[in-house]
Amino acid sequence: MREGRVAAGVALPPVRGLAAELRLSPVTVAAAYRELREKGIARGNGRAGTRITAAPPIGPRPALAVPDGVRNLLVGSPDPALLPPLPRVTPPHRLYGDAPVNPRLGRLAAERFRASGIDPAHLAVVGGALDGVERVLGAWLRPGDHVAVEDPGYPPASDLLGAMDLRAVAMPVDEFGVRPEALEAALAGGCQAALFTPRAQAPTGAAWDQARAARLAEVLAARPDVLVIEDDHAGPVSGVPVYTVAGAAQRWATIRSVSKSLGPDLRLAVLAGDAVTVSRVEGRQALGTGWVSFLLQETVAELWADPAVGQLLDRAADAYAERRGRLADALARRGVPVLARSGLAVWVPVRDESAAITALLQRGWAVAPGERFRIASPPGIRIGTGTLTEPEASRLAADIADSLTPRPRRSD
Numbered sequence: 001m002r003e004g005r006v007a008a009g010v011a012l013p014p015v016r017g018l019a020a021e022l023r024l025s026p027v028t029v030a031a032a033y034r035e036l037r038e039k040g041i042a043r044g045n046g047r048a049g050t051r052i053t054a055a056p057p058i059g060p061r062p063a064l065a066v067p068d069g070v071r072n073l074l075v076g077s078p079d080p081a082l083l084p085p086l087p088r089v090t091p092p093h094r095l096y097g098d099a100p101v102n103p104r105l106g107r108l109a110a111e112r113f114r115a116s117g118i119d120p121a122h123l124a125v126v127g128g129a130l131d132g133v134e135r136v137l138g139a140w141l142r143p144g145d146h147v148a149v150e151d152p153g154y155p156p157a158s159d160l161l162g163a164m165d166l167r168a169v170a171m172p173v174d175e176f177g178v179r180p181e182a183l184e185a186a187l188a189g190g191c192q193a194a195l196f197t198p199r200a201q202a203p204t205g206a207a208w209d210q211a212r213a214a215r216l217a218e219v220l221a222a223r224p225d226v227l228v229i230e231d232d233h234a235g236p237v238s239g240v241p242v243y244t245v246a247g248a249a250q251r252w253a254t255i256r257s258v259s260k261s262l263g264p265d266l267r268l269a270v271l272a273g274d275a276v277t278v279s280r281v282e283g284r285q286a287l288g289t290g291w292v293s294f295l296l297q298e299t300v301a302e303l304w305a306d307p308a309v310g311q312l313l314d315r316a317a318d319a320y321a322e323r324r325g326r327l328a329d330a331l332a333r334r335g336v337p338v339l340a341r342s343g344l345a346v347w348v349p350v351r352d353e354s355a356a357i358t359a360l361l362q363r364g365w366a367v368a369p370g371e372r373f374r375i376a377s378p379p380g381i382r383i384g385t386g387t388l389t390e391p392e393a394s395r396l397a398a399d400i401a402d403s404l405t406p407r408p409r410r411s412d
Contacts, residue, residue, distance in 0.1 A: 001041060001052065008162065012042060012050045043143055043165060053143065053165040066366045071392070073384045074368045076202060076345035078237070082316035083263045084309045091298035094291070100282055101125050102297035108304045109256075109270040116242050118254050122278035124271045124285070125292045129233045129257035130156055132271045132281075133195065134164070136253045139280035140227050141166060141192055148186035148194040150178055152347070152373035152380065154202040157195065157231075170375040173204055175341045176212040183219050193227035194220070198242055200234035200260070200343030203373045203382035205324070207342040213243035220248035227277075228252040233269075234260040236313045239321040240342045246272075253277050260344065261313055262303055268296050320344055323393070324385045330397030336404060344386040350404060353379045359403035365396060 012018070015033065019026040033050055036042035043053050066072045091102070101123055110120035126132040137147070143165035149157065151170035161168045169191050171182040178196060186194065196216075199207035208216070220228060228249035232242060235256050246252040253273035258266050271281065285291065303309045320343070328340035331348065340346040350356040353369045360367055360381075370380035388396070 006052055008052055010052045012036075012052070014049065040165075045144065064366070064368065067361070070361065070364055070366045072366050073388070073396075074366055076343060076382075076384045077264070077386050078260050078316070078344060079319070079387045082237075082312065082319060083261075084303055084306075084312050086263070086299060087302045087306075089295065089298045089302050091294045094294040100285065100291035102294050102301060104305075105270070105297045105301040108301055109272075112256070112304075113254070113270075113272045116244060118244050118246055118272055120272050122273055122275050124273070124278050124281045125297055126255070126269050126271050126281070126285070127289070127292055128259060128267050129231050129255050129269045130160060132253065132255035132257075132269050133157065133229055133231060134160055135281045135284060136227070136229050136255075136271070136273070136277060137161075137164060137166065137193065138284065139277055140251060145193070146186075146189070146191045148183065148191040149375075150195070150197060150201060150206075151375040151377045152203055152370060153375070154197070154231075155372045158375070168375065170377070172377055173201065173206050175204070175206050175339050177201060177206045177208045178216065180212075180215045180219050183216055187219070187223050187226060191226065193229065195229045195231065196245070197231050197233070198244065199232065199240050200238040202233075202343070203345060203368070203370070203380075204339040204347040205341050205343040205345060206339060207238065207240045208243045210243055213245055217245040217248040220245055224248070224250045226251075230254040231257075233257045234343055237261045237317045237320055237344075238342045239317050239324070250274065251277055253281075258300055258303075261316070262300060262309075266296055266300060268292055268300055320386060323388045326390055326393040327383070327385055327388060327397060330394055331400060334397055334401035336397070336401050340385075345382055345384045347380050347382055348400060349378060349380045351379065353381060356381055356400075356403055360399060363399040363403070365399060 015029045016026050019029045037044055042050050044050050064074055106123055109123055113120035126135060146167045146169050147161055148171050149168045150173050158168055169186045169189060171178045171186050228246060230246060232254060237260055246254050251274055253271055255269050255271045257269035324340050324346060327346060328338050331338045338346050338348050353371055357369050368382040
């Protein structure tokens with residue numbers, strides 16, 4: 001495992017067979033297998049034997065390097081100029097035994113969830129969207145369970161599933177998100193949970209419309225036992241309205257992070273869900289971090305309560321939509337297909353990711369290879385548009401179109 005010669009998912013030989021091959025006692029081999037399971041390196045599967053797990057991870061996937069002088073469009077980060085200044089707050093001391101949700105933040109979050117048609121009766125505050133996803137999955141699933149995920153999708157989410165020894169099942173997406181037939185197939189295949197991004201989907205920018213949300217809810221209604229998680233990570237700066245399918249499930253959670261709208265360093269998201277899910281999330285949280293700092297919670301509440309911040313978020317949503325739209329329109333005029341319905345990035349399908357990445361790098365652009373986001377979907381490149389200027393959009397579109405144009409081969 002340390003040398004990388006045994007990959008996740010590999011089945012270990014039967015105990016007696018390996019004992020005979022190594023000329024050891026079956027008791028010795030069985031003890032070694034037991035130690036692997038105790039350390040989380042392997043997992044028993046009953047009659048299916050013992051398999052190597054994907055957990056625990058050695059470390060986060062390495063960041064892509066950007067050479068000096070190259071425009072960095074690798075990530076879908078917000079524009080610092082469109083983030084509000086952080087207020088100075090002095091909330092009363094939060095003491096042991098107090099409620100984990102700041103009352104003021106809870107009221108404001110409930111208003112926002114209710115306006116989106118999401119039941120805010122049960123709320124929790126977590127340390128960001130992915131922290132919320134992990135806590136909800138951990139509340140219900142066991143190692144080896146299958147989770148339906150978007151393809152292409154968010155790489156850290158895939159890494160998280162691997163670290164939790166959960167099996168990702170790919171659901172293809174189009175500009176309106178997960179395709180209903182893909183969800184049907186995943187659920188028919190035995191998925192115990194489904195993870196969705198209702199808008200600003202990473203990496204494609206896909207977003208549900210009312211018709212797509214209704215169709216997905218119809219599919220889920222036939223399987224009310226499936227855990228449904230909605231990761232609304234970009235929230236008010238997504239550029240499109242939000243729709244929900246949470247009402248179709250008995251076990252559900254909708255998670256709203258403030259990272260894209262108020263600032264990544266706040267590390268806070270509010271989670272609405274059914275009573276049992278929220279109770280389990282808070283119960284497990286109480287055994288670890290305890291609660292999310294009331295300094296952070298009060299800071300977010302102060303920002304949400306400020307009308308000027310609301311106006312800034314509206315301007316930010318318009319600005320991101322304009323920047324995304326400029327690039328999409330410029331690509332469309334050059335005959336290059338693109339997915340750019342919402343969010344802070346666009347997805348451009350390509351035949352050869354490596355060739356496209358290299359060609360754009362030579363022209364001074366660093367964009368993300370699609371292989372980091374894909375399970376079984378076709379290749380593409382992801383381009384962050386959060387800080388893309390109008391002159392850059394025109395030049396970038398021309399360079400993309402030029403880099404994707406087949407070159408005639410020499411025949412000497």
